[in-house]
Amino acid sequence: MLGMNKRVREAEAKGSLPMEWLRQREEEMTALLAELVAIPTENPLARNYRVCADFLEKRLRQYGLECERLEADGAKEGTDDGPVCLIASHGQGERVLYFHGHYDVVPAQSREQFQPSRKDHFLFGRGSCDMKGGIVAMLYAILALKECGAELNGQIALTLVPNEETGGEGGSAWLAARGRLGRGGIGMLLAEPTSGVVWNANRGAISLRVRVLGKSAHVGLQHQGENAFERMVQVVERVQELKREVEQKTTGYNIGADQARRSILMLGGESGGGTNFNVVPEECWFTIDRRINPEENMEEEKSRIIATLESCKREGLRLEWQILQEGRSSACSEEEALGSALARSVRTVTGVAPRFEMCPGLLETRFYAAESVPAYAYGPGMLSVAHGPNEYVDLRKIIDCAAIYALAASEMLHL
Numbered sequence: 001m002l003g004m005n006k007r008v009r010e011a012e013a014k015g016s017l018p019m020e021w022l023r024q025r026e027e028e029m030t031a032l033l034a035e036l037v038a039i040p041t042e043n044p045l046a047r048n049y050r051v052c053a054d055f056l057e058k059r060l061r062q063y064g065l066e067c068e069r070l071e072a073d074g075a076k077e078g079t080d081d082g083p084v085c086l087i088a089s090h091g092q093g094e095r096v097l098y099f100h101g102h103y104d105v106v107p108a109q110s111r112e113q114f115q116p117s118r119k120d121h122f123l124f125g126r127g128s129c130d131m132k133g134g135i136v137a138m139l140y141a142i143l144a145l146k147e148c149g150a151e152l153n154g155q156i157a158l159t160l161v162p163n164e165e166t167g168g169e170g171g172s173a174w175l176a177a178r179g180r181l182g183r184g185g186i187g188m189l190l191a192e193p194t195s196g197v198v199w200n201a202n203r204g205a206i207s208l209r210v211r212v213l214g215k216s217a218h219v220g221l222q223h224q225g226e227n228a229f230e231r232m233v234q235v236v237e238r239v240q241e242l243k244r245e246v247e248q249k250t251t252g253y254n255i256g257a258d259q260a261r262r263s264i265l266m267l268g269g270e271s272g273g274g275t276n277f278n279v280v281p282e283e284c285w286f287t288i289d290r291r292i293n294p295e296e297n298m299e300e301e302k303s304r305i306i307a308t309l310e311s312c313k314r315e316g317l318r319l320e321w322q323i324l325q326e327g328r329s330s331a332c333s334e335e336e337a338l339g340s341a342l343a344r345s346v347r348t349v350t351g352v353a354p355r356f357e358m359c360p361g362l363l364e365t366r367f368y369a370a371e372s373v374p375a376y377a378y379g380p381g382m383l384s385v386a387h388g389p390n391e392y393v394d395l396r397k398i399i400d401c402a403a404i405y406a407l408a409a410s411e412m413l414h415l
Contacts, residue, residue: 095154134191193381225280
């Protein structure tokens, strides 16, 4: 009698298992996704985290998966806004393949976005694409392996976290600080909306808000004031000098056709100041968003920004700054065992080998890469509709991704 993993690999070549099992469960998967979308886990509002975690934990246990619940510091008893992480597992052994997803979503443009609607093979609603559809795909990949009786030399750990949209505090960053991400890891898959490509690298980020201070006065007595706007212009001019330097750097990683290879320093994503048109502004502020290619050194690039601001202070410009987010770049070779297994699985299910590219933003793969765990993002959604007013996901892509995850896991954890 054929071993179950051999059966899975032979079925993989034919494209039949676990695809057929998954296709028969499109309605189940759609219903689960709709229930998740209907829970408005908006972030940075941090709403309904406990409600969502309770729902997911109950489902995971119903499906026969072991599930550990971890509540981050600051969670308040009896409220629904505390960050909760879930780690569900299937299989036994020290070798661990991580499936990773986040259940928080960006704020909706309208409350109707939390009323999921279906049209043909598409489900619309906030979070359907980024990335509750990916969570459903990963969960059903595990269930497909269970149903097929695949024997695993190790385990799959499905890690579900909040606060990805705001840098991971209370979620992945909190778990990583406690040594709970990547332990025993042979690889990690992240279900972000990658539009059919594999992201094997991501840019790092450091974002700041800079406040420039002055002294208020009536316009008729402006000589008695200190114009914070005019001082801010001087600070911006200095940062623009740095911008011209850093944006000469380019990355060697593959990027999407609509992206640029140059490193990024953006000024004024947000800005403001002053109280009225006839009052000398006492305070003005602007943001700096620095995106760092994997070839660059995070600490060095951060130091260059801080040094520029410090030099302005030494020249008599009163200012202060706050770091809004900080995340490292990461990169992983296409040739790692998981990268090769993922590529083969994508080709088996879709008929086309995937392109490996660098993500234009931050990815939670970085937390696993810091532990030397090969990490890749591949998910059913399209980046172009994520965060938008008409966010949706193709249900057929969820089924495809579930099959891809299952096949890759079967290959990585074969006996």
